[in-house]
Each structure stands twice: as C-alpha cells, then as structure tokens.
Amino acid sequence: MHLENNIQLFTAKDLETDQEVRWCPGCGDYAILNSVQKILPELGRSKNEFVFISGIGCSSRFPYYMDTYGLHSIHGRAASVATGLKLTRPKLSVWVITGDGDSLSIGGNHFIHTLRRNPDMNILLFNNQIYGLTKGQFSPTSEIGKITKSSPIGSVDSPFNPLALSLGANATFIARTMDRDAKHQQEMYRRAYYHKGTSLVEIYQNCNVFNDGAFEVFTDKSQKPLTALFLENNQPLLFDEGRKGIILDGLKPKLVATEDVSINDLFVHDEGDKTKAFILTQFFDEEEFPRPFGVIYVSKEKATFDDLMNLQIESTEIADKAKAFKELLYSKNYWEKK
Amino acid sequence: MHLENNIQLFTAKDLETDQEVRWCPGCGDYAILNSVQKILPELGRSKNEFVFISGIGCSSRFPYYMDTYGLHSIHGRAASVATGLKLTRPKLSVWVITGDGDSLSIGGNHFIHTLRRNPDMNILLFNNQIYGLTKGQFSPTSEIGKITKSSPIGSVDSPFNPLALSLGANATFIARTMDRDAKHQQEMYRRAYYHKGTSLVEIYQNCNVFNDGAFEVFTDKSQKPLTALFLENNQPLLFDEGRKGIILDGLKPKLVATEDVSINDLFVHDEGDKTKAFILTQFFDEEEFPRPFGVIYVSKEKATFDDLMNLQIESTEIADKAKAFKELLYSKNYWEKK
Amino acid sequence: MSTHSIIELENVVIKFAGDSGDGVQLTGNQLAETNALFGNDISTFPDFPAEIRAPIGTIPGVSGFQLHFSSQPVLTPGDKYDVLVALNAAALKTNIKQLKPGGILIVNSEGFDSKNLRLAKIEESENPLINGSLDAFKVFQIELTKLTKLAVKPFALGNKDAERCKNMYVLGLVYWLYNRGIDNTIAFLTRQFKKNEVIANANIAALKAGYYYGETTEIFLEKYLVKAADTTKGLYRSINGNQATAFGLLGASIRANLPLFLGTYPITPASDILHELSKHKGYNVYSFQAEDEIAGVCAAIGASYGGSIGVTTSSGPGIALKTEAIGLATMLELPLVICNIQRGGPSTGLPTKTEQADLLQALYGRNGECPIVVIAACSPSNCYEMAYLAVKIALEHTVPVMFLSDGYIANGAEPWLIQDLETMPPILPKYISSNIANAKYQPYLRDENLVRSIAIPGSVGLEHRIGGLEKENITGNISYDPLNHELMVKIRAEKVAMVANTLPLQTFENGNETSKILIIGWGSTYGAITQAVSELQNEGIDVAQIHIKYINPLPKNIGELIQPFDKILVAELNNGQLINLIRANHLKDAKGINKIQGQPFQIIEIKEAIKQAL
Amino acid sequence: MSTHSIIELENVVIKFAGDSGDGVQLTGNQLAETNALFGNDISTFPDFPAEIRAPIGTIPGVSGFQLHFSSQPVLTPGDKYDVLVALNAAALKTNIKQLKPGGILIVNSEGFDSKNLRLAKIEESENPLINGSLDAFKVFQIELTKLTKLAVKPFALGNKDAERCKNMYVLGLVYWLYNRGIDNTIAFLTRQFKKNEVIANANIAALKAGYYYGETTEIFLEKYLVKAADTTKGLYRSINGNQATAFGLLGASIRANLPLFLGTYPITPASDILHELSKHKGYNVYSFQAEDEIAGVCAAIGASYGGSIGVTTSSGPGIALKTEAIGLATMLELPLVICNIQRGGPSTGLPTKTEQADLLQALYGRNGECPIVVIAACSPSNCYEMAYLAVKIALEHTVPVMFLSDGYIANGAEPWLIQDLETMPPILPKYISSNIANAKYQPYLRDENLVRSIAIPGSVGLEHRIGGLEKENITGNISYDPLNHELMVKIRAEKVAMVANTLPLQTFENGNETSKILIIGWGSTYGAITQAVSELQNEGIDVAQIHIKYINPLPKNIGELIQPFDKILVAELNNGQLINLIRANHLKDAKGINKIQGQPFQIIEIKEAIKQAL
Numbered sequence A, B: 001m002h003l004e005n006n007i008q009l010f011t012a013k014d015l016e017t018d019q020e021v022r023w024c025p026g027c028g029d030y031a032i033l034n035s036v037q038k039i040l041p042e043l044g045r046s047k048n049e050f051v052f053i054s055g056i057g058c059s060s061r062f063p064y065y066m067d068t069y070g071l072h073s074i075h076g077r078a079a080s081v082a083t084g085l086k087l088t089r090p091k092l093s094v095w096v097i098t099g100d101g102d103s104l105s106i107g108g109n110h111f112i113h114t115l116r117r118n119p120d121m122n123i124l125l126f127n128n129q130i131y132g133l134t135k136g137q138f139s140p141t142s143e144i145g146k147i148t149k150s151s152p153i154g155s156v157d158s159p160f161n162p163l164a165l166s167l168g169a170n171a172t173f174i175a176r177t178m179d180r181d182a183k184h185q186q187e188m189y190r191r192a193y194y195h196k197g198t199s200l201v202e203i204y205q206n207c208n209v210f211n212d213g214a215f216e217v218f219t220d221k222s223q224k225p226l227t228a229l230f231l232e233n234n235q236p237l238l239f240d241e242g243r244k245g246i247i248l249d250g251l252k253p254k255l256v257a258t259e260d261v262s263i264n265d266l267f268v269h270d271e272g273d274k275t276k277a278f279i280l281t282q283f284f285d286e287e288e289f290p291r292p293f294g295v296i297y298v299s300k301e302k303a304t305f306d307d308l309m310n311l312q313i314e315s316t317e318i319a320d321k322a323k324a325f326k327e328l329l330y331s332k333n334y335w336e337k338k
Numbered sequence C, D: 001m002s003t004h005s006i007i008e009l010e011n012v013v014i015k016f017a018g019d020s021g022d023g024v025q026l027t028g029n030q031l032a033e034t035n036a037l038f039g040n041d042i043s044t045f046p047d048f049p050a051e052i053r054a055p056i057g058t059i060p061g062v063s064g065f066q067l068h069f070s071s072q073p074v075l076t077p078g079d080k081y082d083v084l085v086a087l088n089a090a091a092l093k094t095n096i097k098q099l100k101p102g103g104i105l106i107v108n109s110e111g112f113d114s115k116n117l118r119l120a121k122i123e124e125s126e127n128p129l130i131n132g133s134l135d136a137f138k139v140f141q142i143e144l145t146k147l148t149k150l151a152v153k154p155f156a157l158g159n160k161d162a163e164r165c166k167n168m169y170v171l172g173l174v175y176w177l178y179n180r181g182i183d184n185t186i187a188f189l190t191r192q193f194k195k196n197e198v199i200a201n202a203n204i205a206a207l208k209a210g211y212y213y214g215e216t217t218e219i220f221l222e223k224y225l226v227k228a229a230d231t232t233k234g235l236y237r238s239i240n241g242n243q244a245t246a247f248g249l250l251g252a253s254i255r256a257n258l259p260l261f262l263g264t265y266p267i268t269p270a271s272d273i274l275h276e277l278s279k280h281k282g283y284n285v286y287s288f289q290a291e292d293e294i295a296g297v298c299a300a301i302g303a304s305y306g307g308s309i310g311v312t313t314s315s316g317p318g319i320a321l322k323t324e325a326i327g328l329a330t331m332l333e334l335p336l337v338i339c340n341i342q343r344g345g346p347s348t349g350l351p352t353k354t355e356q357a358d359l360l361q362a363l364y365g366r367n368g369e370c371p372i373v374v375i376a377a378c379s380p381s382n383c384y385e386m387a388y389l390a391v392k393i394a395l396e397h398t399v400p401v402m403f404l405s406d407g408y409i410a411n412g413a414e415p416w417l418i419q420d421l422e423t424m425p426p427i428l429p430k431y432i433s434s435n436i437a438n439a440k441y442q443p444y445l446r447d448e449n450l451v452r453s454i455a456i457p458g459s460v461g462l463e464h465r466i467g468g469l470e471k472e473n474i475t476g477n478i479s480y481d482p483l484n485h486e487l488m489v490k491i492r493a494e495k496v497a498m499v500a501n502t503l504p505l506q507t508f509e510n511g512n513e514t515s516k517i518l519i520i521g522w523g524s525t526y527g528a529i530t531q532a533v534s535e536l537q538n539e540g541i542d543v544a545q546i547h548i549k550y551i552n553p554l555p556k557n558i559g560e561l562i563q564p565f566d567k568i569l570v571a572e573l574n575n576g577q578l579i580n581l582i583r584a585n586h587l588k589d590a591k592g593i594n595k596i597q598g599q600p601f602q603i604i605e606i607k608e609a610i611k612q613a614l
C-alpha cells in the first residue's frame, strides 16, 4: 500500500503495456508517448510511483499505453481527480494528460483553479487545436474563421492564448514544446517534473487527420528557424540561426537583425520575470514574431497546495485518534441517564 | 416583441421594484444598486431594453430590485444564459451580475470563455472575497490563511487575481472600482456600457456580516490616499494626493516620491497598452504598491461575438425559408414511388 | 420564596420567534440543552429564513426555533405550540396559527409599534394586541426592550448591545416558568464571551432579571414542571443531523484506519458537514473546498483511488452536477460516499426548507444503467450510524453509496445515546497489497460478493489502468464486446443487489402482518409517522408501520412483509417517489400521503390520512 | 451479353466490412442509395469502431455497414447476412458468425496475409481461407488490391490512392451481382471529386472494372434481382436519424417563424445534429458550440428567454451535466428542447454503440419534483416528426421537452416519404406583446392548460423578473409560502400531464385487446419488434403490439389498452426501465425483454422471447 523505499530500476520498454496503441498512424501523440517513456526511467524513481490521469479525448487514451498507474477519467476533470489523489498521496508523481478541448473547453475551470492552487503535479496539454476524438470540431485554441464540421462557414470564436491564460491564473511553471522535437520535449518534461508546483507544458501536437499541419509553420525544418524561438534562461532572444533577435523598446518587443544591434541590447530571457513572461506569451497574435518554445516562466516562491494542506494535517495530527474521537463526542455537554 | 424605436424616458426611481431589498443592513450591495440605478437613465435607452442576468449569491439577487427585465439563474451560469440572449437579441443591453464565488469559483469556465469570445455585454463582479449567501466560506479571491467556517485554521488556497485572470483570458475591457465610491462606480459602469465587447468591472464590495472591512484599507478615507491609485488615461500614476508616483525601471514598477523625479519620468497610464495593463494587474500581491482603480485595459480591435455570429446569419439569410427548406429536403437524391 | 403553584405537565412544545437578528436560535438551543441535561427527551426544529437576511421586522426576516421537551419519548418537535414567544409583530403573524387554543403567548409589546406593524404588513387597526384576535390565548405582554435595558444598565453598553440582551431576558423568564435553573446558560455565556466579560455579565444580568421577573411579578400565576424522561440508560448528548453525519464519517475513517477526504462545495443545508469536518484535520481529514461540485466529487474519486475514503456532500442542485462523475465511480468500482442533504426543489427552489424529493434522482439520475447504493437516515442522531454505514458499504463493496438526509434532520437536534466507536461494526476495505501479487494483478477480478480488489497507486508491481469506458471483466481492459457489456451491466447491478445480504432484515416499527393497514415511510419522516401510529394504536386502531432505511437495495424480506396487506400507504415529503418502487416491485395499489410544503409532516396530518384510508 | 441466370429474391441483407480506412461506409451508402432510388425499401446500420482509429487491420479497427433492401416493407437492417463482403481478416473474424449458412462471402484474399492474420489475432494455421471453416458458405476470393491497381493504372496514381479505389471495385461487382446500374454512383463520384478529376475517373474506372469482372468472369453463376417495393406513393429520400432530427428542428423554426438557437457541445453520437444545423445559419439558425454542456443548455435557456427556440443536444455524460439547468428551465417555465441521442453507458461507456438506458434519467434525473415532457422517436425518419413536435410542445406548453433518440437510429438510414412543412401541424407559441398589456403583466398567470404567457425582453411595459427560486403563482414573486410551494409543484406536474390532451391516443401497431399477449416497446426498437410481431402473426400467433412515442405524459388511453392483458412484455435495450412505469402505473406483472449489448434487437430475439412467454 505504501511506497517502497528502494528504487526499482526500469527502462522505457518496461513502460509499454499490452494494449495496442490506437491513435491514427502519423498522429503526433506517438512522439509524445515516446518522449515521456524516454525520460521517466531517468528520474530516479520506481515505476510504481508514477500515476497518469487523463480526461477524455484522443490524447487522454495516453495512460492506457503507460505501464504505470493510470486513470482515464471523464471529460475535463482529470485535474480534479489528480488533485484529490495528490493531496492524499503527496509522494506519488502525478501527471495529468489532457487535450485542448479537455482542459481548456469543458475543463477550463479546473485548469485555472489547479494552477492557482499549485499542487505539485505536471500537466501535459496536447494542443492540436481541434477536437480529435469527436472527429473534428473547432476547439478553444482553433483560430477564428476555422472551417470544421461544426463551423462550415468559419468559426466566430476567438481562441484562448493558453499560456497567457495560465499566467493569468497564477501558474508557477509554464512551458511550450512541440511533438516533432523529441529532445526539446524531453527537456521540458524533465523541467516540469523537477518543478515543485503545478507545471504546465503546452505541446503543439499534430492531428494529421482533422487538423493536419496546424503547426507545420513551426515544426517544418525549413520554416522553423524563422518561426520558432527557442528560449534559454539568461540568454538573449535569438532566432533564424542567430541572425535575428528581439529587443525591448520600452515595453514593446521589436524584431531586429542581430548585425544591427549590440548583443547586449537584446531581450534576455529571464524565467523568473513575470512581465517578461507576459510579453513572451503575447508573441501569439502578432504574426511577425516567432513563437517561443521552452520554459517561459517559473516561480519558486509559492508553496504547493499539497504541502500546505498536509502541513495542516501533520501539524495538528492526533496521536490517539480513537481516544480523541471519544472526547469529541463527549465534548459538548452530555448527561447520564441512570 | 421587438424593441420600440422611440425612447421612453425614465428615472432612477422608476427602476425600483415592488420587492423589498433583502440584503443585510450595511451591505455594500446597496451602494452598487444605487449607482447602477443612477446611470441607467442617462444612457439614452428605454427601460425595457435592459436585461440583468445573475447567478446565485447575495449579489445575484440584484435583478429582483431593478424594474427592468431580469433573470436570476443558477449558480455560476449567468454569463452563459446572457450569451444565449445576447446572440439572439443583439440590440438589448445585457448586464451580468455575479459574485466572486459565482463567477470565479463555479462559474470560472464560463467567465473566461465569455471574455475570450467577447459578446457585447457588461459583467459586474461583486467581489467581497467571501461566499455571502451560504454564510461565510472562503472564496477564490479570499487571501491565503483566511479563517472562515470552512477553513477554521486558515485556508490553504492561494487566490486568483481576477483582473490578471481576465487579461489572460483575452478580455477587451477590465476595470476596478469600489462600493464606497459612488462617482467612480458610475463612471466605470458608464465606460463599461459604452465599450463594445465584454466589459468586466470588478467591484470591491464589503460584506459587513461575513467579511467586514476586507477593503477598508482602500476605501477608508484616511488610508485611501496611500493605498488606492485612481487611473486616468494618459495621465501619470500618482497617489497620496500627488505626493507619490510610480515609475518604470525597465519592466519593473517602482514607487517614488514625486518631488524626487520629473513628472515626465512617471509611468503614464495607457488603457490600450496590454503590457502596462499587465503590470498594473500585478499591483496586487505586493503590498507596497497602491491598488489601481479605474479602467485598466481596453481594446477596441476585437469584433464582438454577437456581431460576428449575426453577420454570418444575416449575410447568408434566406429570403423564402419555407421554399429553401423544401429544396433542402429534396436536395439529396430523391425518388418517386408511383 | 415563590408562591406560585407548580403544575406537572407531560410535555411542552415551545416556539421562539423573532427577527433573524434577535438571537432566537441561540435562545432555543439553550433551553433545549438545559432541558436535555435535566433529563427531558427533546426534539428541535430550527426554521430560518432564506439565506440572506431580510430587512428587520418583515415576515421573510422571521427566524424561529421550535422545541419539544417531554417526560415521555419524543419523536418530533411537535405539531402545535403550547407556548409561543413572539418578539415582534411579524413573528406573531407568522406563528400564531400554530399556537394551541388556550396556549401561552409571550409577546414583546414593543415589537408592535407602527413601524413594526407596517413592516409586518398589518394595518394599525388590526394590531393583534388590541383587536381582540388573541382572546383565545393566555397573553403576556412584556416591554422587553425597556426591561432588558434597565437590567443591563450597570454595564453601560451601547444601545444596540444592550438591546441584544433581550433574548436572555426572555429566556430567564421561560426558565422560571418551566422550573429550570439558569446555571447551564450562565456557564455557556461565560464560555461564549470569554473575551468580552462585560458582554457576558450583561447577558447574565438580563437572564437573571428575566428569571426574577417571573419570580417577583405576578404576571404568571402558575409555573410548570416537565419531569425527566424514562429513556434508555446511558450517556447522552444533543446532536443535530449534520453534526451526526460528520461524526459518522469521521468515526468510520478512524475505525477503518484510512484518511477521510471530503471534496465538496458549500451549499445550504449541507455546508455544516464541511464546517464540522474541516475542524478535524488532525484526524487525517482532508477537507477540500473545490471550485464547484464536479471538482469536489472528482477529487473525492481521486482520493478513493489513492486509498482514502472519498466523500462528497451537497444538496439538490449540486447533486445534479455530480451525476456524471458518480457514473465514473460506478464504472471504476471505487468506493465513494455522496451525502445529499435534501432541500426544497426543483432548481434553486426553497434552499432553507426541507423536502424528500431527490429519491428518484438518487436511484436513477445518471446516464446508462448505473445502480448505486442508496440509504437514508431517519432522525438527527441516526445520521451518525447511517453515515458510518455508508462508508462501510462503500469500502467493503467498492461502490458509490448515496446517503440521504434532509434539511429537517440536518438542522434539527435530539438527544443521542452516544454510540462509542468500539460498538460500531468493523470496516474491512478491499485493498490488495504488493507482496501477495505474484501473478499479474487483475483489477476486475471479483470475490464471492462480486467485489473487486483495489490496488492503490504506489504499490510495487500492481501497476494497472482503469477508466470510464466499458471494460472487460477481470482484466479491466477496454472492451466493446457486446456480451461482455451485458455481463458487466448485470454484474454491477448484482453487486449492488448483493449488498442486501449484509443488511439487516426489515422489521415492523409498529403493528405486524395482521394489522389492518400498513404505512411505509423512509428518511426524516420517521418521528412523525411513528408518533402518529403509536397514537392511533393507543386509540385502538391497528396500524402496521415499516420505515425503510436501505432503499437500494431494499431489505430482502420487504416483499414478504408487504405481501399480506391490501391497504398500503406511503408517506413522503414529495409528490410520490418511494411509492413507485413499492407499486412497481410488489404490484400493490399503495396510496401516497404527500406533503410538498418545505415543512415536515405534522403528526395529525399522518393520523388523519391513515384514518381516512381505513 | 451476360449468360448468367437471374434469380428473383424478396430481400437481401448485405454487410460490408473492412478497415476504418477502407471506405466501407461510403460503399454501403452508395449501394443503399442506388437501391432506394431503384425503389427497394431499405434500412441501414452503420457500425463503426470507437472514436479513435484503431491500428489498421485489427479487430477494433473494423468498420461495418449493413444494408437490408427488399421488395417488401423493411423495418430493420436484418438479423443475419445473405452476403458478407470482408476486406481483411479482422473484418471476416468479426462478422462471419452473422453470415447465414449458404450465404455469399466475398473476400479480399490479399487481406489474409501473415501480417493481417497477426493483426486480427489469428494463427497462421487457422487462416479461415484455408482451414475449411468457411465450407458452409459460398466463398468468392478476389485479389482485390491487385485487380484494382490494374484497373486504375492508366491514371498513374500513387500507391495509396490507387489502393483506395478498391471499395469501388467491390461495389461495382456487387452492383453487377444484384443487377443494378452504376450510373448513380458515377454521378456521385463526379460530384464528390469535382476538384480532382483524376481521382474521380480512377474511382469510376475501378467501379466499372468491378462490374465487368462480374460480367466477364465466371466466378458467379447467377445474379439476383430484388424488385421495387410496393410502398406508399410519393416522393422519397433516404435519411438518417440525426439528419431527420436536424430537419425537424429546422422545419419547426421555419413554421413557428422563430430563430432556432442550438447551444451544445460535441459528443458522439449527437454531434451530427450540430454539424447539420450549423450549415443552415441562413434560416436564422444560431449554432453555438459552447465550452461545455452546461454552457450549451444555459445559453439555450437564455435564447428561449429572448424569444427564440432554445435547443440543446447531447448524449449520456453530457445530459447528466445538463440536469441542473433543465431544472431551471422547468422552474422558469420556458420552452426548451433537449435532444438526448443515447449511447451505451454508464459513464463514458460505449460511445459509438446504441442503448436505451437513459429513460429513467430523462424522467427522474433532476433534483426536486421536476417533471418534463419526454418523447422518443422510433425510426430514423420518425426523428423528423418527433423533433418537430418537441419544439411545438415546448413552445405551446412553455415546458422543457426531452427528445430521445439513440445511436442506432441516429446513424441508421431509411427511405423517408418526405413530409412537406405545410403538412405539419401549426406551432403557436405563447408570447404576449406590449400593446395588450394595460394591466400589470403577471408572468405566471396561466391559461386553461396552465401555460403561462411569456413576455420577451425588450417589450415595452412588460418588465419583470423570473428565477430559479420558488415563486408565487401568477405574480412570479419569490415565495417561501408552504401552500404556494405545494400548489406550484402540482401545477408544474399538472401542466405536463395536460400535454396528453393534445397528444394522439395510443393505438395497437398489431393485434388488439383480444390478442393473447401484449408486447410494449418504445423508441428505436420499433422496427425489430414490429417485424417480429408480423412474422409471428403470419405464423398464426396472435400478439398485440403497442409502441410508445410519448412517454411523459403517456397517452391518456394507455391504461385502457393494457388493462385486458394478463401477459405483457416490455422490450427495451436496457436492464428494464419503461417496465417500471408500466408496473407501477398499471400494477401489471409485465416482464422484460432486455438486451444490453450496445446493439439493436434482432428480430429473432424478440420472436423467441415472445414465444417463450406464451
């Protein structure tokens, strides 16, 4: 029933289950599964300490393919189920697997409340900008004007900016990665794991059946250098193989050719600076800016929800509960009938 | 059934209903009711064009006291009900009345989705940092450590920053005001009304029964000058009767004595600047900064949800629907059985 | 000393009524406690206005507290009052209909000035204190505010604070009238205001002044005595249903040696369970006030999954929101306790009033074939046992259990013969531990009761996946196989049905199979029905009574008990719900006794309905 | 020309089965359409795998399309197949049990290589093409991929695109076998691929090649003819239930001259109603894809409040989430249509499978006494009429109406004798307009049917407030008055009951009150039950049949019709739900015929159950 102390070594292979992986051939979910299976053995914990909790959606089938503990819950509620588990079993490594519909549409409320409360768990948000499982309706991350089964003449819903929303909900860790970059993904999952608090990783995931190529502009080898900005802490914002960079003109980010400016004038990424993080999350609506990938913001100041709650429980813990309960029952005036 | 063209004049008095107002004596809700009743007649519309839709909570009883159209719905869902109404009756002036529990706890998802979609309506969020109607539990805006009926040894929930959350959800209008300042309130409601899109006004409202004095530090005459920062567009951030101000050191706001700096160096409020707005929303956790009141951010760029949807409907409108429907029924291969 | 004669009474029903701000609940509670300590059997019925305070002095602002104390066993707060204490005109107007002819009416005459009359919507000319409408009662008018202020003058309180003591003044008077000492209340006041001695002393002074007012003035010619009741021996305390529910859950957690996790969202009248449990974190109680009811129940499911006792509490609108997640728990076959403290519906309805109208929702309110266990407490103190059993059943049968209570018993109090934890049945959860598992762990392998063994995350070597899709029996793998689905639907139903094997058989509360008529009830109506049936039996009318605590599954012998009867009545505070089960299962032409007024049954209502049916 | 002899058949049941990517649905649909156009009566049953595509070639990845075409009236897609077209080993394995002995089996022999066998979990040695297990059938093995590629060679397609044409090849062959022309499909292909002529022409070439393969090779010795059916005269089209539902709603909106507002959230198998309606904005259709089901229904309530037709659509888990809001609509007494396209439950259950297990939830799944109207469509095309009536009842009686359909009829198609809008009953909503209101508008003033008149926001002089708290009758003011609450609960119930006054009386589908046994059904089981009963009657067994479309309220004469029978069966795709109503209301010892396999009834199952019960 309790965690064992001696770590049981395991490999990525050990994480495969006997269930056939049932995503469409070519789906970005495979790459994410692989990356997660890759890093888990490196984290220095036993396999039995990992729990994957998902909602409903293509992405949410993920736990079935991980030979750890797993719970495929109901649509939108994974974060709540995970919160109940993490609070009561704080030593487990809890991962929430969710889609853009699952966590930002029906599950939006649990999403933002989880972020503000900050239990120590990792949310992997598979953002494919579509409802995959229900065969292709626009999602809260689909672009306005999108033509789908439920918006045949174009959606009129302006989308969320998931990382800006997370920041607004007081998230303590936000990062973005892409299915097509295994190394970067793995780095982000590792960072997420080691962050104490709720870590949100948005993963650009290609749904090759209902929304193929949504992120091609960022993932395609030839376009990537100009469209994707890979963040490194304390490093200036550079892209296009160092040819382009970003400076801050007052509060306004501007694109520059690196040859035109001194390297010292560039916008230096600082994961701990919330205003800088905000500015980075806004490289979203404006097409001219490259899309940032990497850890955008981390705050280590906020205590975790599970720590705070367990602290209250431990600090008031009653040694002899049965005895105390008896006293409790008799604590209000009682009387004897003889 | 349809709106009349000629405006029927009315007064604040005409807005009172025959129902007794049933808030606790001294509740901040009274002042808000008065301010709303005050401004409505000035907006140049007939009384019958206003609709107030609320959820559940003390604040949500508001519609019963307004002799306009009103719907007291269920907990957390007012924004959704209002969206359905506004989409189909775009000419009505729709107001959502809600509390911090109603819109940020159970209704949080509809809240953020409404903001991102941006239907043209006004959300008045009565934030008293407590659940009033259910007699005093902590709410998602209550400070951590708060002692309430449901947190007898202090709440472990870190609160939302409602305006930061709204900004993160792509709100196009966010403002803050307080129950104790009638003039400021009225100005905010007017601004909200005239903004085309979803206007969010957070109102600091005193619940004198379950959370008395929560905002006293901002509303109390003697403390207000040092704690409340009243924003004016294009004006420098000044408080303490002009003695203190705020400058931006890079991205970091700093408090200064005005005598130590040139007026030109001060942080000038710009309602249209989202990064500035972000910085202002962060005057929240840090105690040393005064709390900003006024319109923090407005964006006029985003089309409203009701306009976009009605545009699609109007631009494709079929003149003879019965005829077209007949064609539709027969549009797939059909055959005659003789 | 007192020259008043003392008259012995078997029982007294007294109602305090005043404005929400008048301290009526506290006054009533004090009298109840003092009488209980003295040895009376008691039952209380607090009846407060809607959640928000209505304007002072108005009808919606009236708060009431009804107390029945007796030298005989007491089952209800009583139908009509022997005594009404009315602190203002609105309180009188709301309650006078229930005062027995010849009953004692104590009124604060200052609560009948023009303003109060106007607020109570009474014409000046219709002032009941002068228009003769109260002639049928023994009316005692007291200038309560004036007398109270006089009494507390030495403490130099502000006007408001001074006035606030008036409930103690009137309580003192009532103590005197019913021959009770004031010590218990003095001790209470000292405790309550230990941080403000002046207020404590002022209240005590008012209490004493009221007491002596009875003693020294001659307004009352008699005083009364209600002797101690001859109830079961043992240690008692007073308890209300929500407290009892919280204690039952807590006790079960201690007995099962598992953490208790409450995932919930506040709602009237369930919130007090949250309030109570959140005081007891030291017992390994996690109280999680979630962002909504869905998050609350889902977190409880997560905690159950992790090996804690997942509990969620709510009332009508909140229960409606939880139905999808309850389906998930059913499918996962995890323990879960859902407490529904019913209130008047539909929709927001009458949040502070009582009703039993969520029974069919409890039974059927989920998508798909989704049976769960449904049990109902029948009195405030019975909530303890039933909440405890809810946990026991959930853990031992790996099923969701819906525990039904309602606003009436949740807020009503009665003496409780304290049930020590050792006397409760043991709880044996179905967890599997790593060491025994050499073979592959099969999450849906079942025992003879069809119950699966649960492996808790963290256990070495028992990694597995579960979810809300239909699953293959034994392995738990997702399965779309048609016959497997039918099998699983039947297994889930049978598993719930088999809970009946562990439940006590149903017995008659009154009468037996030869009685002329059978009345069936469930839940909070127990007191009123039982009292009505006893009274009828005393009148020589042979009525049998069954009171059902286990609704799904029903006790195994219920058909047998019902079978002999041609005349069957089902009494419920709804428009007819349990009756559907009785009719459908047993094909008996049962008739309903129904009341849908947000109020409990009166004994007389039941009696008359039975008489009519005979 | 063809030397093949032509054999006339009354009807044929054919099943196409292959991998999800094989275009099986399209193939089936084409054959269905062509046969329908020819004049056969038809019924179809598409049966797809779970939502996500399973790996190619596996059992979970099998997609099927069943078609029954006949010269006689057809009510179901048929129990067993006369013909099975299996494109790979998994498709064969899944379907072979349903092929009639002696039936035709057309297989793609290339779908049985080692890889395919492994994916289908068949041992190499058990390859059905060689192990003799198919001896009972007429097996035709075709190297489909090879032949198709040959056929489309001139178009120089990529490998994948070329292979994709194989469904057309097989369709061509089947057209030949059943003596049908290929023109309709050629026209379809030309339309479908109008942007890619090469693909269109390649498909047409494959279609023709398949057709000529039948004609020129001698693999088939006979071909078959199913003559046109002798059904009611008029104009027909093929329609599935979700389309029909969308058209019914749309038609009602046009007829009532009110905008249609759909507030919904995608879910299988209801999403297609959203997809269809969102194509028709030009009819004043607002399709709002909300963030969740709660927002969807609440927005629909807001739209209803504003004078539009508020509709929400979902399936099990989503309906569960809407229950609180449906209570609000009940309390507000606003029109609302809730379409529940049922699927296998509980919880996420079997999302792509059919079931009728949400009936009790529809009736009772809300907190408090909260009756709403519940109606159920009985076939794909009947969805049109029932959805139309749902709107009519909601608007005319200011009540929520739950429209029940299920995955089987939602996706199944049949010929529909097109019902023109003019032939539908008029819709007369209950709105009040400003000009008549000189007196104060009373929102809860009622007409003789207890229906209130609704004033729409914006109307001059009719300002008023409504909400979810209990309200005073007539004025609508909040009221905590006990007797008013009882009155309102009864009024709301009676208002729903009175809908029965406007409904058609129940009739027997078959038999009459002198028949030996009565079978009762509701919803999508209509076809199977009716066919079973007709067949039994042909066999000389006298069975009466009632099929209920209006479940709450039930038709007024239902008791009368049921009364004479001692033997009553209730057939449902659940564990027994409607049967509870029959037993409770009529105290008849009805027995259930239940199937909970995510699949519709087979005719034979019903027949056997009836025979056993006789």
Ligand SMILES: Cc1ncc(C[n+]2csc(CCOP(=O)(O)OP(=O)(O)O)c2C)c(N)n1
Binding pocket: A056, A057, A058, A059, A060, A075, A098, A099, A100, A101, A102, A103, A126, A128, A130, A131, A132, A133, A134, A139, D265, D266, D267, D268, D293, D317, D318, D321, D348
């Ligand atoms: C309560 C409920 N509503 C709706 C659905 C149907 N549904 C299942 S998954 C899904 C959305 C999937 O989108 P996303 O979360 O983005 O996951 P993806 O499939 O794209 O990975 C929907 C609407 C459901 N299962 N339950």
Ligand SMILES: Cc1ncc(C[n+]2csc(CCOP(=O)(O)OP(=O)(O)O)c2C)c(N)n1
Binding pocket: B056, B057, B058, B059, B060, B075, B098, B099, B100, B101, B102, B103, B126, B128, B130, B131, B132, B133, B134, B139, C265, C266, C267, C268, C293, C317, C318, C321, C348
């Ligand atoms: C579904 C549902 N859950 C819970 C409740 C109980 N409830 C009513 S109001 C409220 C919170 C009120 O807080 P807030 O929105 O801040 O309003 P306030 O009373 O403070 O103005 C709660 C929990 C309810 N009515 N419905």
Ligand code: SF4
Binding pocket: A022, A023, A024, A026, A027, A028, A029, A058, A059, A128, A132, A133, A206, A207, A208, A209, A210, D052, D053
């Ligand atoms: S539908 Fe899209 S997201 Fe789902 S499995 Fe297929 S490719 Fe992946």
Ligand code: SF4
Binding pocket: B022, B023, B024, B026, B027, B028, B029, B058, B059, B128, B132, B133, B206, B207, B208, B209, B210, C052, C053
């Ligand atoms: S409880 Fe608080 S918020 Fe509610 S009416 Fe009273 S003072 Fe106002």
Ligand SMILES: [Mg+2]
Binding pocket: A057, A099, A100, A101, A126, A127, A128, A129, A130, A131, A132, A139
């Ligand atoms: Mg998605």
Ligand SMILES: [Mg+2]
Binding pocket: B057, B099, B100, B101, B126, B127, B128, B129, B130, B131, B132, B139
């Ligand atoms: Mg509040």
